Each structure stands twice: as C-alpha cells, then as structure tokens.
Amino acid sequence: MNAVLAIYKKEMKTYFNSPIAFIVIGSFLVITSWLFFDFGDYPFFAIGVADIRGLFDYGSIVLLFIAPAVSMRLIAEEKHHDTLELLVTMPVTDFQIIFGKYLSTLVVFALILAGTLVTPFTIGFIGDLDGGIVLSSYIGFFLLGATYLAMGLATSAFTKNQIIAYIMGLIIISIFFLMNGMVSGSGFMGTLLENLSIRFHYQNFFRGIVDSRDVLYFLSLITVSLAISAAALSSRKYR
Amino acid sequence: MIELRGVTKSYGSIDAVKDVSFSVSEGEILGFLGPNGAGKTTTMKMITCYMPPTKGEIFVDGMNVLEQSMDVRRKIGYLPEQTPLYEDMGVLEYLDFVADVRQIAKEKRSAAMERVIHECGLEKVIQRDINELSKGFRQRVGLAQAILHDPEILILDEPTTGLDPNQIIEIRNLIRKLGEKKTVIFSTHIMQEVQATSDRVLIINRGEIAAQGTPDELQASVEGQQNIQLVIKNAAKPDVESILGGMDDVTLHKLHATRNGNTEAEITVSGGRDLREELFDLAVRNDWKLLQLTPSRLSLEDVFIQLTNEEVPK
Secondary structure (H helix, E strand, O other): OOOHHHHHHHHHHHHOOOOHHHHHHHHHHHHHHHHHHHOOOOHHHHHHHOOHHHHHHHHHHHHHHHHHHHOOOHHHHHHHHHHHHHHOOOOOHHHHHHHHHHHHHHHHHHHHHHHHHHHHHHHHHHOOOHHHHHHHHHHHHHHHHHHHHHHHHHHHHHOOOOOHHHHHHHHHHHHHHHHOOOOOOOHHHHHHHHOHHHHHHHHHHOOOOHHHHHHHHHHHHHHHHHHHHHHHHHOOOOO | EEEEEEEEEEEEOEEEEEEEEEEEOOEEEEEEOOOOOOOOHHHHHHHHHHHHHEEEEEOOEEOOOOOHHHHHHHHHHEEOOOOOOOOOOEEHHHHHHHHHHHOOOOOOOOOOOHHHHOOOOOHHHHEHHHHHOOHHHHHHHHHHHHHHHOOOOOEEOOOOOOOOOOHHHHHHHHHHHHOOOOOOEEEOOOHHHHHHHHHEEEEEEEEEEEEOOOOHHHHOOOOEEEEEEEEEOOOOOHHHHHHHHOOOOOOEEEEEOOOOOOOOEEEEEEOOOHHHHHHHHHHHHHHOOOOEEEEEEOHHHHHHHHOOOOOOOO
C-alpha cells in the first residue's frame, strides 16, 4: 500500500474510533441548520424564498471554528507523543505524511458536505431551486473548507500543543477570511487586501459563478499551506 | 556498515556533538555509552535521518544519509527513546500500519508479522490495545516495529530505561539474539548493560568521544590504576583539595565536606604506585585524622565515571 494511503487510513481510524468525527460533523450540521432556518432577521421560513445562500454563508462562519478543531491534532499530537520521530525516519517523505493526513480531513469534510445535502433536496422538493447556483455554491464551499483545513494543518505543524494549534488556526483563517474589511476604500491596499481575502473570492460562488481566478486563489492557498506544513515538519534537508 | 566522519551537530551556539568520527562494522553490536545529555540521542537521530548534521558526513552501507535518505531508512530499524507508540491503536493494528508505511508486500506480510510476534514474545498481547500494555511489552512492541521489515541495521535508544530487572534481562537477551544477524547500535548509561550485550563500547561525553574499544580493551587501559576513598577528620576542604590535587599521578574525583565536619575524597592513582603509606605520612604531617582509607581496583564502571565525570578543579 502506498505510504500516503497508509497514513490516510490511520488518520481515518483515529477520527472514527473516537467521537471526534461524529462531534465535528454533528455540531456543524446542527448549528448551521439552526442558523439557516431559524436565525437572524431573515430566517429561511420567514422569507419563503427557495434560496440556500444562507446555508453556505452561515456555514462559512461555523466552519471557521470547526475546521481548526479537525486539523489541530494532525501534527501537534504526533509531536506531543514523539511518534513523529518514528514516522519521519521511515521511508516516507514529508509531503506524503502531510498529504495523507490532509486527505483524511478532506474526507471528514466531504461527510459534512454530504450531511448538508438534505437541505437543498428538501428545498428543491418544496420550491424552485436553481440547480446551477447550488452546484457552484457546493464547489465554493468545498474549496473554502479545503483551504481552512490546509491552513489548520499548517498551524498544527508548528506546535506540539493542540490548543495552540487550534487558536493559531482560528486566528490565521479569520484574518484571511475578513481581510477585505480591514481597509476601507478602493486604494492599492484596499484592492490588495480584497484580492487576498477568502470572503471576497468565496462570494462569487453564491451567484452561480465558478471563476477560474477564484478557484486558482483557493488552490494556491491550499498548496502554500501544505508546502509550509511539509517544510515545518522537521525542516530537514534529506533527499 | 556505518561511518561517521567529523560529525558536528549544533543547536545555536551549543555543540551537542563535536567532531565525532567512528565506524561500526557489519554484524557488530556497538554499545553507545554516556551520561544523560552526552550526545548519544543526537548522534542516533543523525544516523537515522531524523536530523541532519551541521558539519561532517554520515554513511550507512556506503550511502550518504543526506543524499540517499530513503534507501538508508529502508536499511534501518529504529527504536527512539521512550518508545513512542500510537496509544489509540491495538498492537496488531499498529504493526499493520508500520507494515503499510514501510510498504511490506502483502505476500511477505503475514510471515513478517509472525516472525516479529514470535521474536519479541508478543503472542499474549497481540489483540490488546497499546494503552493497556506494561512498559516491558510496550518496549517489545517498539522493537517489533523496528525489525518488522527485517532491517540490516538496528538503532536502539536506551531500550531498557524504565524497565524492571527481569524485563531488562529479557530485552538484553533479545538484543543479543537480534545482534547475531544484524548490526546493532544501542545506547545506555549503564556500563553493565554494554558489558553484557555489546562487542564494542563507545563512550561519549559532552558531545565528544571519550574512549572506544572492546570491554576487555577498556579494562586493560586502566590496569595499574587504583581508586582510593578517603574520609579525613580535622581537615579543611581547600587544604585537602590543594594537597591531594597537587600529588604526582593522582587525580582527585570527588571532594566534599560532610555535616559532621569530615572531608570525603576519592582519588585515582595511576602508574601502579601504592600510595597508602604516603597518604598516612601526609595525614600525620598535616595533623589530619585518617578515618578511612579504602583502596580498590578500577572496574569498567570506574572507567566510565572517570571519563564522564568532571575532575575537581585544581
């Protein structure tokens, strides 16, 4: 078996042999559904429009807190228990370790996404839901979650303390998420921060637009985060 | 099989290992001896590709650890200090994971599993969770993962630390058995352990090699030397220090004043001299009362202490 798959398999067992995955998936679905159906000035039932934008809008905020909780243990726990030393001295590259672990978080996130499918199916059944927007929103939401998880993994690679990994992950993801609101106006800094902001690129997907620039933005953030994670793993120079 | 050439590992301005060179032949069991913090673990971590040396080169079976790291890792089985294991896994599940990461082919896997379970005596605990195991069995699981891929080289970092005497004997026997077919480096800070297990001893202190050779060679190096323990009444510590420390062929190792006003000292006399009379005369001249004078031959344990303890400054 490929080393990536071996590490992925081990991580999946850790998630599902304990309540971690169930708590994470359950919390996200309950909180997001409650916010979507029954929260704020325009809850779904009060508006009476077949639009699931709110699900992904609230979802992006809830995921901000959930994603670092999924990724915080990935490297920090290995460092804390010294198991990383054994793992990195086996014939496996740093990137294989990172990718195997990242893959497991993506699958946990995919299960979260699968859980949310109940909402568009139900709304589509009772109202006229735009399938294109639903699809683009799901693509955007998957890219968003994949980015959060990659950034969370990167913070986990810098510490042996899971709490620190969680807090640092939350702070860094929040900064990237809210960057477009940090400077007012449309000057150079305003445009720069807007283009670096997760929220700015995420919003297009709600309108049914899958812009290659937005996709590239998320894929770039994921790649950079995974590269940082691999580099931070041990700062080694081995070939 | 393993060769270190002028290896240095620095952490900032501190050199954990300084210009160390040694080699280990195929099939040899090398006992790596040194006090805590001497540089044993750092050296092992460099050989196993966990951290690169700051200076120097390391070769394993002719391969540079930096250039052909993956091939080197395939040849080595490693048991780090404290035996890190995944607590949430079962023993079998863990060994299966190691086999996956090491990419042991499916057709060879069950034979490899059976071999390590038998060699490490894991039959009784194979279905148990790792977090339920005693320290001795945890150590065996650690050894099992290290030999699962049948490596040519085994590197074991303090494999007997924290075990009870029976478990220590079991692990020593296991190392000896594994050493019949493999090249083994194991570290310890217990001299008897190396005497009981290894073909050759390498003593490291403060990051530098203090001595190396077979246990017999090290013993021979201190033939003609004698240790003398002294308890002196009516003597000021600085006087004892300057007088004993200034004697020819004498090395002062320990010196301290006891609560009841006596001074205890330990010296090593080289050159085969019998110093007892001289010490007696010295005591008379200085009006010291000699309460104890106990000479003893230097053991291998003393060699270690001598090489790794700081001399009392003269």
